[in-house]
């Protein structure tokens with residue numbers, strides 16, 4: 477068979493390659509893997525993607541992920557054949573990514589101090605399971621189906637398990653989710669139950685859950701769908717495709733993400749590297765990652781707050797030892813990630829190296845925001861009639877900070893990704909009942 481797509485280790489000195497049918501999530505030396513394509517897609521596809529917005533009866537045109545299927549055709553199907561799509565591609569009736577595109581939000585623009593025309597926010601919460609994870613999960617479960625895997629495994633702060641369980645149930649697969657007991661928003665937990673997943677409660681935090689789930693997946697032949705899975709990263713590229721398509725493929729100055737396990741940062745970076753290499757975009761947007769103050773691994777390392785060394789991808793020669801020493805330091809001091817924004821309460825971001833690569837390519841920045849800042853960010857999105865959860869609130873509050881620091885300029889075009897919808901019903905209630913909060917509107921009697 478012709479090798480049109482394959483897996484390749486991201487380490488420049490290693491560069492090991494594997495078949496697309498491999499279920500490896502790391503090379504044999506433990507480095508992350510990329511999905512690679514040998515062919516350069518024709519720019520005329522831009523028109524085809526747009527025309528699919530009239531789906532003509534195909535759920536794969538309706539899907540905001542599979543509408544762009546030529547750019548993640550790791551199944552190597554005839555993308556114009558409905559039969560091929562139907563037998564290979566996993567979709568929840570075309571719902572993933574269907575409703576997500578960037579919007580102007582005037583109150584958020586006021587809050588961050590940008591002109592309303594300069595700010596675009598893309599609510600990924602309007603995905604079928606309520607977060608951007610569906611973009612990646614549709615692709616990961618498609619790969620699971622390609623390689624005949626029926627036992628899906630993930631660790632989760634809530635949204636990954638909701639998404640994995642939903643797609644697994646739909647495909648008749650089993651799903652095992654490792655969650656930190658007592659640390660998951662009830663609205664996320666209930667989805668995992670509702671979709672019939674087997675929960676495994678871990679006495680620890682997300683980082684412990686991921687370690688345990690990876691170990692068990694190896695032992696019991698499970699298929700891991702955390703963002704260490706390179707196919708997750710492929711699916712999530714469509715988040716930036718939809719933003720860019722909406723801007724007529726004219727790259728904005730900035731794309732902003734909250735930073736957790738850094739799958740989004742990695743996938744946005746990969747999408748931009750590919751589009752730039754193909755000449756589909758002429759300019760490279762800068763990525764800004766917003767960490768929580770309480771879970772700031774990337775920010776600490778990138779900004780030289782640990783040992784004074786600024787960690788960089790360094791053309792594929794990152795300082796691996798610095799990362800190891802940072803984690804050892806956290807462990808020796810007993811420091812655990814802590815934020816109310818549980819979706820980004822992650823101390824050991826599994827995709828940190830891909831994220832560094834993305835930051836290097838895009839001349840990116842990393843900052844932190846506090847829990848209160850995230851809550852204000854969440855609340856002001858609501859005032860525009862859009863839903864988002866606390867971790868997504870990092871985006872408006874991060875933009876605000878970067879404008880104040882004059883990193884983002886007042887006439888820059890900024891795209892922010894609102895990663896998920898509210899699943900912690902009491903958060904807005906508590907926020908609005910406290911009159912000290914900036915946007916609070918307490919009830920009257």
Ligand SMILES: *Cc1c(COP(=O)(O)O)cnc(C)c1O
Pocket residue numbers: 607608609635636703734735736737738739740741819820865867868895896897
């Ligand atoms: C998973 C998640 C994040 C973190 O994204 P990463 O790709 O892991 O950095 C942020 N916000 C929400 C709502 C999430 O579900």
